Amino acid sequence: MTQTSVPDVVIRRLTTYLQTLKHMAQRGEHVASSTEIGRWAGVSPAQVRKDLSHFGEFGRQGLGYEIGFLCTQIERILKIDQDWRLILVGAGALGHALMNYGAFVTGRFQIVAVFDSDPAKVNTRVGQREILPMERLAEIIAERHVEIAILAVPATAAQHVADQLVACGVRSILSYAPITLNTPRDVHVRYIDPVASLQTMTYYL
Amino acid sequence: MTQTSVPDVVIRRLTTYLQTLKHMAQRGEHVASSTEIGRWAGVSPAQVRKDLSHFGEFGRQGLGYEIGFLCTQIERILKIDQDWRLILVGAGALGHALMNYGAFVTGRFQIVAVFDSDPAKVNTRVGQREILPMERLAEIIAERHVEIAILAVPATAAQHVADQLVACGVRSILSYAPITLNTPRDVHVRYIDPVASLQTMTYYL
DNA sequence: CAGACATTGTGATATTCAGCACAATCATTC
DNA sequence: GAATGATTGTGCTGAATATCACAATGTCTG
Known part of the structure; x- marks a missing residue:
């Protein structure tokens, strides 16, 4: 009420x-x-x-x-009567798929930058966007007033990247890494893990 | 207990x-x-x-x-101390990404067949698997004793495909379609929808 | 080997969440 | 314009879920 x-x-x-x-x-x-x-x-x-x-x-x-x-x-x-700028961390196969996902190309959630820690990937392109090095994370987040990040990195790197994101002011994280992230209470995290979803379903079979 | x-x-x-x-x-x-x-x-x-x-x-x-x-x-x-055979319906960009997803290539959840309703895609390959027509759904599900399906089709087709899956004996569905499926009570459905996840997070920003 | 310490398993309690049932209210019909 | 029918909004009740607190039971140390 x-x-x-x-x-x-x-x-x-x-x-x-x-x-x-x-x-x-x-x-x-x-x-x-x-x-x-x-x-x-x-x-x-x-x-x-x-x-x-x-x-x-x-x-x-x-x-x-x-x-x-x-x-x-x-x-x-839900505050979705406005556009939201996202950043994507991780330009592997999953990252590429997300960049080409229709909802992130035409919808109100727009991926404005892609980052990867692999120097070999930096400066190559994914979709129409150039992959940026992690060093530019803080700069872009501040410049574009980004509050939401998509995490598409391996589980081993996820916590470290999440810490960086939080330090840069990101307040919502959508994580594809199969690991529970440790974040301050005011940072919201959602997880997407197909394997975990499947594992809960086999129980009922 | x-x-x-x-x-x-x-x-x-x-x-x-x-x-x-x-x-x-x-x-x-x-x-x-x-x-x-x-x-x-x-x-x-x-x-x-x-x-x-x-x-x-x-x-x-x-x-x-x-x-x-x-x-x-x-x-x-959780009954994951055994291998589970899955089928994938929908060979679009998402379907391709899922086929190449490590956990489905090497893990205990194995995608044993891919289906698509588009005749142009049928008989082409995705990863190492041939895309099959929807007509062969029942046959493969029965033959391989498949109980779990991944649904990666457009929202408009999702309910129709889900009905077919249920009719063929599938009892668990992992759906990527942004729509709530109507299924019998003994069929378990999980949803993966990045946009829905993001929409719940913006509320807290 | 006895005493200190750590941790589980669980009954009891508190809290959160869902369902029910009905008064209030509005469109529609005759 | 009154009667009918439909549907909302919500207080109340019950169920589901989480937390607490402690007895029971084991380890470890000196």
Whole structure:
């Protein structure tokens, strides 16, 4: 309702609601009930309403939620109604794939610089961007006001690079390294690890 | 302690404990306390102990956990002490990157076949594997006893492909499509979506 | 080998999160 | 314009999850 620290799971569900709403909008719909949103997002209607109620009253009784309006509101809440500049550290196979990933080329998350510690890679190009040496990390981060970094380096280097990023003022890290990073509490880290995901699924087989 | 339906979060943490333990083993350590494991995995010592206690008593009072033994036990619990055959659907840029991803080339999760609906791609190669048409999905899944699939197709096709996979007997899906899949309750789905991860982080900035 | 010390496993407690149920409210129909 | 039907927002309740605290049990030292 007000500012009483919204649970992290709620924030994560907001992104799925947004996905769902965008799809509905593309299908030409204009209004969605919590039941509909919940069905497509895989959560209960009550959950949808309660989640949204953390941030205000966006629906109309008897009708539901106006899709365009709710999209705008969620985007505002998540602060994705603006462009964000990212940097990418690690120009290996994964780094190349990320540079060419559509969402990072055309979307609101834009990779503005790529770094690698390998001198052989520095000054070569990936996509349209030149690979920069780690020495220029601080400079670029300050210059471009970067707050988010994608970490695509080997596990052995991940903690060291993360320390550098934090020292340079980065406050959010999306890490592809299969290791839990040790960072100050005000730095947010998310992990993407396909193998870890698979390992949790085999348990149920 | 026994088989009283262990929470999913516990299963997910087991994978991080395993990561941590592997790193410790590589550093030449032989014993780890719950405090140490917790510090590197980012959870409280009590949490580590309680999580492990769901499956048995693996530690020794006054000493801690024997790293090699605990690794073996966790691998057994997660059923990753065996090889798993995967199929990959979608041979776009992401599919290519996944095929060349080290863990899927040398690890215990092996991609045994790649499928794509685009006739132009069928019969071309990605890595060392030939891209197969979707028509052969059922045949290969049955022949190779595949239970896990990686979904790397556009969001618009994801639900349709997922339905096919489920119909063919696949019981776990790792989806890279930015959409919540509608599947029977006994089919497990995990999502990997970098943009969604980033969207949850900007909230805190 | 006895005493000091460290660490586990777990019952009890606290906290967080999800589901329920219904009053409040609005569109729509007749 | 009143009655009907649908849907929201939310206090309350219950379930799930995390934390605490300590007895139990082992190691290690002198």
